[in-house]
Amino acid sequence: MKLLENHIAVVTGAASGIGRAIAAGYAREGAQVALLDIDARAAEAAAQEIREAGGLAESFHLDVRRREDCVAVARRVAEQVGRVSILVNNAGINRRNAFAGDGAAVIKDWEDIIAINLDGVFNVTHAFLEPLRASQGRIVNIASIQSFVHVRTPNSPAYTTSKHGVLGFTRALAAELGKYGVRVNAIGPGLIETPLNAQARANNPDLVRIFMDHTPLGRPGKPEDIVGPAIFLASDLSSYVTGSIVMADGGYRAI
Template sequence: MLVEATVLSSRYVMWDVQEADAVALASGGPPAVTPLPGTQLYEQSPNSTELLKSCFSCIHGQPAILYITHYQPLTSAAVNSTAEHSEWLRAIPGLAGRTALVTGAASGLGLAIATALSTAGASVVFCDRDGAGLESATSSIEGDYRRVVLDVTDPEAVVRCVSEVEEETAVDMLVNSAGIGARGTATEYPDELWAEVIDINLTGTFRMCREVGARMVERRRGSIVNIASVGGLAGYPGSVGYQVSKGGVVQLTRSLAIEWAHSGVRVNALAPAQFETTIVRQQWEEEPELGQFFLDRTPLGRFGQTDEIVGPAIFLASTMSSMVTGHILAVDGGYLAQ
């Protein structure tokens, strides 16, 4: 019996329930795979009613009685295929021949945005402190790009990176996606972790804005997109350092937008909720209740796929949003609408 259901990680999970599996498990036989967090092995072969009840309980964060044998990424009408993305990206006007610099580009949202900009015809500078990850992430990029190993907490490295890029070409678009998440209760949050989160997420973003923005102001054109978070606009427990850093990114975005508007430089931010990146999935595995917390508060009933950040990011980075500055665009499945 094969059944599909959506669980807290927004994946379609396939349960293949067979009598032979139940017998093997009852006799102490080893499982074929390790169940995902929040589930456990069934002890007997359930009928269809029991199976559906188990799917329902798993969706709501309760222990299921099923044995997970296979799972695959979510596919739905709401998530465009790679081919569809490529087609409309190439049709976007005004990006061909432009240069974009993207930090945090070795993985997650930064990689998705940088790759999309490259597909759309822009020359992209992929920046990340993870050199090996950066090389692996860009191995299949076909467009015009370069890799720069960059730690945004190093002021001299930031100046050097921007100067070297600007010697060859003007940066038209800056996307600040470098960031980390650090869980911890406020009463036990160490100074060292606080300083690290603020330095990467907020100060690092400011450094990049300052270096690239100064040149954009001189040229009287340019677009900056900062990656904030719903955590910078609404509170939730257990992430005080992260939320403060992202709240700072929100206000940094607004401040720079006002300061540089007369120079033709636009500064906006994206405020994503939970997206299925490697880091976020690791958090869910460590704290299944965290994923359930956000899922219960997301009206669309699922989390974002990395491709779904691309449209909003390119809109803000490109001239399609030429009348938009100082805006914080939530990409959150309705999380902040409540």
């Protein structure tokens, strides 16, 4: 039996990068997957890829900033796919304007990053809360090494703040929802090579070097490096794990 058979999993930001890899990994382990993303065409392409590999997947357009849209998508998933038992909050953005830089850019960064990375996690989780409670489900939030530290690269303070918030939200929900049998955990990636940071990596090789100088495994991660922890936290292998964060950072926080 596969680890996620009889589960329906929702993954936000599933059109590319970590979210796409997790959705594919869940499908390989037997879950039926709903891929949510603001890029509807790319989400459908990812879902089609899963179907061609023999998995079960549907795609849905969603802007996680829009609370009413999150509620509507939760209703559509229930009607078209079924009762959700796994939620992965992965949708997120980052920008690298310094706090002491251009004031207008800093304000826009703050508003956009908090709206997606933190408010979006709240919006989606709240929208899917009832099916998750009914199924004694599992919530996996994508946090970061920046849930603990502010990495010394050109980096927006809004990103660090948002990821601290994701970890705090994870712990708060674990404490509250445990009585319903819902487990809530997080994954803390280090530098993962995704489309989200491709331009920053290409234009600023020093950024990668700063990360690698602090990473014992000596390489950036790949989206597939997050799939194993995501399967573990969604499966019965982690049946007594809640309120925790699994670091997938190549050892960054060890030194």
